[in-house]
Amino acid sequence: MGRGKIEELAELVRTTRAEKVIFYNKLSTIQLFNISEICGCQVIDKFQLILEIFAKRATTRRSKLQVELARLRYEIPRARAIVSILKKEEKAGFMGLGDYEDAYEQGLKKRITRIESELESAEKDDESLRTFRHRKGFSLVCLAGYTNAGKSTLFNSIVDESVEAQNMLFTTLVPTTRALELGGRKALLTDTVGFIEELPHWLVDAFKSTLDEIFLSDLILLVVDVSEKPEIILQKLSTAHDTLWDRIQGVPMITVLNKTDLLEASELEAVMEEIGYMAPNPVFVSAKEKAGMQELKAEIIKHLPAWSFYSFSLPNSEKGMSMLSWLYDEGIVHSVEYGERISVDYEARTEVINRIQSLEQNLDE
Numbered sequence: 001m002g003r004g005k006i007e008e009l010a011e012l013v014r015t016t017r018a019e020k021v022i023f024y025n026k027l028s029t030i031q032l033f034n035i036s037e038i039c040g041c042q043v044i045d046k047f048q049l050i051l052e053i054f055a056k057r058a059t060t061r062r063s064k065l066q067v068e069l070a071r072l073r074y075e076i077p078r079a080r081a082i083v084s085i086l087k088k089e090e091k092a093g094f095m096g097l098g099d100y101e102d103a104y105e106q107g108l109k110k111r112i113t114r115i116e117s118e119l120e121s122a123e124k125d126d127e128s129l130r131t132f133r134h135r136k137g138f139s140l141v142c143l144a145g146y147t148n149a150g151k152s153t154l155f156n157s158i159v160d161e162s163v164e165a166q167n168m169l170f171t172t173l174v175p176t177t178r179a180l181e182l183g184g185r186k187a188l189l190t191d192t193v194g195f196i197e198e199l200p201h202w203l204v205d206a207f208k209s210t211l212d213e214i215f216l217s218d219l220i221l222l223v224v225d226v227s228e229k230p231e232i233i234l235q236k237l238s239t240a241h242d243t244l245w246d247r248i249q250g251v252p253m254i255t256v257l258n259k260t261d262l263l264e265a266s267e268l269e270a271v272m273e274e275i276g277y278m279a280p281n282p283v284f285v286s287a288k289e290k291a292g293m294q295e296l297k298a299e300i301i302k303h304l305p306a307w308s309f310y311s312f313s314l315p316n317s318e319k320g321m322s323m324l325s326w327l328y329d330e331g332i333v334h335s336v337e338y339g340e341r342i343s344v345d346y347e348a349r350t351e352v353i354n355r356i357q358s359l360e361q362n363l364d365e
């Protein structure tokens with residue numbers, strides 16, 4: 001953009017009373033600074049916008065810290081450049097700028113160090129989120145996928161077509177999570193931040209941390225825009241699988257092929273011939289037209305981890321007590337009686353029950 005174009009932009013800002021200008025491409029600090037002076041409003045680039053979105057969507061303590069860390073690291077060179085512009089202009093109010101510069105930068109660096117050390121202890125919080133959910137008998141279903149695939153539209157359609165389970169804590173604290181009843185089971189449905197193409201390396205950790213909820217989930221719905229070119233779909237599926245795979249082993253995944261309303265049946269068939277091998281458990285939907293919702297819900301119910309009841313007793317010993325505390329973390333303790341042995345009526349995911357059964361003998365030794 002030349003000077004004339006910027007003036008045009010400034011005029012547009014004035015007439016529309018815009019509060020913010022967002023540039024799609026990356027701008028240098030000096031460019032951002034100059035344009036914002038001319039336009040008289042905040043000017044940000046694509047990456048600052050992404051950071052703002054991440055910050056809004058970060059739900060765990062760890063992801064909030066990761067996003068803040070990325071923002072601070074982005075700010076240091078920018079702050080330095082702005083100070084040097086102001087210095088050059090030798091504004092009267094900025095005498096003794098050297099000291100200001102040092103103090104500001106040191107302040108940023110101190111916060112970075114503090115966040116880095118907080119991050120180490122934050123890892124454990126994620127576990128307690130999972131624990132809390134399982135104690136209340138909820139399974140977590142996460143919507144994942146590239147930006148613009150239709151995750152949020154699908155989130156709303158599923159919620160509209162389902163019975164909401166009353167659970168104040170989740171529904172009020174996290175706007176992108178809803179408690180639902182699915183086939184007599186309680187599930188938390190969570191919308192997540194979309195994958196973004198060509199994410200710069202310094203944003204990757206912050207992005208991955210916003211995926212924490214996916215990594216803690218019991219079932220992943222990978223949403224795909226099936227109206228895109230097959231080679232694009234394949235590439236996106238492959239990146240999504242690579243990003244998630246390391247940390248989700250054992251978590252079932254349903255591939256939700258969305259926007260079927262944009263394709264003829266024959267076109268859809270042709271697309272599936274090319275991408276089918278990369279799309280586990282495919283379900284076809286149009287989130288916009290609420291088509292395929294029953295099929296999707298049936299598939300979700302089929303893949304939700306099964307919960308079952310089990311009544312048993314544990315030795316009233318140190319081993320038995322530590323087992324009991326693990327049981328509290330993994331499921332619902334309906335009743336517990338302490339006598340010569342500890343009698344427990346319990347409900348949990350079947351894999352937990354299996355685990356108890358395989359450990360029972362050991363505990364008595």
Ligand SMILES: Nc1nc2c(ncn2[C@@H]2O[C@H](COP(=O)(O)OP(=O)(O)OP(=O)(O)O)[C@@H](O)[C@H]2O)c(=O)[nH]1
Nearest residue numbers: 146147148149150151152153193194259286287288
């Ligand atoms: N034709 C059609 N358009 C859809 C469908 N589902 C979503 N869209 C449109 O696709 C666009 C993106 O939808 P979103 O639900 O915002 O996508 P998202 O995956 O949440 O995107 P991010 O939040 O950016 O990651 C919107 O314009 C929707 O109206 C569908 O089934 N058919």
Ligand SMILES: [Mg+2]
Nearest residue numbers: 151152153194
């Ligand atoms: Mg969305």
